[in-house]
Structures are given as C-alpha cells and as structure tokens.
Amino acid sequence: MGTKGSFGFFSRYWKVRVRGVLLLIVLHVFLYGCSGDLNPGSQYTSTSTSEESQEQIAALGPISRTTRGFDDRTDRIIRLYGKAIKKGARKYGFDWRFVLAIMKQESQFVTNATSQRGAHGLMQLMPVTRYEVADALGYEHADLFHPRHNIAGGIYYFRKLYNLFDGAEAEERLRLGLAAYNAGASRVYDAQDIVAYLGEIPLRWAAIRDALPLLSKRYYTLHQHVWQDGKPRSGYFGDWQQTVNYVENVMGYYEDYRHVLE
Numbered sequence: 001m002g003t004k005g006s007f008g009f010f011s012r013y014w015k016v017r018v019r020g021v022l023l024l025i026v027l028h029v030f031l032y033g034c035s036g037d038l039n040p041g042s043q044y045t046s047t048s049t050s051e052e053s054q055e056q057i058a059a060l061g062p063i064s065r066t067t068r069g070f071d072d073r074t075d076r077i078i079r080l081y082g083k084a085i086k087k088g089a090r091k092y093g094f095d096w097r098f099v100l101a102i103m104k105q106e107s108q109f110v111t112n113a114t115s116q117r118g119a120h121g122l123m124q125l126m127p128v129t130r131y132e133v134a135d136a137l138g139y140e141h142a143d144l145f146h147p148r149h150n151i152a153g154g155i156y157y158f159r160k161l162y163n164l165f166d167g168a169e170a171e172e173r174l175r176l177g178l179a180a181y182n183a184g185a186s187r188v189y190d191a192q193d194i195v196a197y198l199g200e201i202p203l204r205w206a207a208i209r210d211a212l213p214l215l216s217k218r219y220y221t222l223h224q225h226v227w228q229d230g231k232p233r234s235g236y237f238g239d240w241q242q243t244v245n246y247v248e249n250v251m252g253y254y255e256d257y258r259h260v261l262e
Contacts, residue, residue: 070260073109074100077122078261084148088155097261098174099155101253102181105246106154111147122147123154133157161185168203175205175247179212182246186234190215193233197226205247212240 078085078100085103089096106124107113114120118127121144125133130144133153143149162177164185180188191211192202200207214222215237224230
C-alpha cells in the first residue's frame with residue numbers, strides 16, 4: 001500500500017507540473033503572440049539583422065497608432081526606416097504612406113525577404129531591375145540589398161513606371177503604376193490594346209482590370225482581332241487575378257495608413 005500510495009502521489013505531482021507548464025505556455029502565446037518574419041502564403045526567407053535590435057527600435061521613441069492597418073511590424077519599419085521612406089517619397093512626388101503600402105504588400109515588412117524568383121528586400125526588386133536601378137542611381141548592385149537603398153531604388157523604379165501613364169488622373173495613375181510594378185508594364189500595355197479595341201478608356205484602372213483576364217489563352221479568338229500575330233505582344237497572361245488583388249490590396253493599405261498616420 002505504501003508503494004501504491006507513493007506512486008499515486010508522484011503521479012499527481014507530475015500531472016500538476018505538466019498542467020502548470022502548459023498553462024504558462026498558453027499564457028505566453030496569448031500575451032506575446034508567436035514571433036516570426038515569414039508572411040504566411042509567401043515564399044520568403046529572412047534573417048534578423050543587428051540594425052533591427054530592440055534597443056535601437058526603443059531608442060527611436062514613441063509613435064502613435066490607433067486602428068486597423070497598423071501593427072507592430074509597421075511600427076518597427078517606420079521607426080527604423082521612416083526617414084528614408086519619407087525622403088524617397090518626397091523626392092519622387094509620392095505620399096510616403098503610399099510607399100509604405102507597397103512595402104506592406106511586397107514584403108510584409110521583412111527587410112531581407114527573398115522570393116522564389118529572386119526579388120529581394122522591402123520593395124522586392126527583381127534581379128534585372130536591381131541592375132537597372134543601380135546604374136540609374138549610381139549604386140553598386142550589392143547596395144540594393146541594404147534596406148535604405150532598396151527603399152530608394154524601389155521608389156525610383158515605381159516613379160519610372162508611374163511616368164508611363166501620363167495623362168491618367170492621379171489615383172488611376174497610381175493603380176496603373178502598381179499593375180506595372182507587379183506584372184510588368186508590357187502586360188498593362190497589352191490590356192490597354194484590348195481596352196482600346198473595345199472602345200473603352202485605356203487610362204482607367206477599371207477598364208484595365210476588366211481587360212487583364214482577356215489576356216489569357218482562352219480568349220485567343222479575341223486576340224486575333226486585336227493583334228496581327230494573333231496573341232498578346234507579351235504572350236498569354238494567366239496570373240491576372242494576382243495582379244488585380246495586388247493593386248486593390250496596396251490601395252486598401254494606403255487608405256488605412258492615411259487614416260492612422262500623419
């Protein structure tokens with residue numbers, strides 16, 4: 001009986017210990033969340049950098065935040081790179097909150113995010129684009145792996161795309177530039193060809209949005225009427241939904257940031 005009683009005591013003891021540990025784990029997750037820099041559903045890899053130490057972030061002082069569209073990661077990026085974002089945005093004539101919205105969609109604010117296709121950084125510059133931007137801005141190619149240069153390069157490149165749609169109204173131009181940033185300007189040009197063929201206005205995002213699906217192979221009979229070669233100049237486009245979502249997401253984030261950030 002003594003042995004059985006001792007076994008029962010220790011069994012109850014370990015059950016209490018295990019329950020206590022589990023309770024502590026649950027409380028920790030509830031209070032602090034699960035940390036991690038990877039955006040669910042995105043193919044990014046990342047590593048932490050000393051520049052993003054908690055001490056440096058804290059030293060930058062408080063920043064106001066009130067409602068949706070603003071989280072701890074947004075807070076961190078503004079504290080670390082807010083000056084660089086605002087400087088670049090001002091240089092190229094954009095609202096800095098719009099640039100922030102692009103970064104949110106592109107990298108989820110992971111400073112060294114790298115996509116499967118080789119796009120890198122907060123602004124997700126593709127390899128060919130990095131060389132182009134580096135030459136234009138007088139950088140070394142490797143410079144664009146640094147967050148501040150990546151931000152400056154991304155804003156410069158967006159401005160270059162934005163300039164392609166001169167004549168569009170301001171917000172329409174932003175949306176067209178975003179579509180080009182995501183899918184390439186040539187895809188937007190192909191959509192504009194279809195829009196013009198249908199008698200719509202090629203500088204309106206709504207018309208381009210509706211034309212992008214028509215670039216897929218299933219509409220080959222339409223293509224024969226639009227292009228002499230019988231297909232879009234940049235080839236068939238099956239990822240149109242991703243581009244449409246991209247534009248709407250960025251503009252949604254921009255609207256949020258306009259409400260919560262000065």
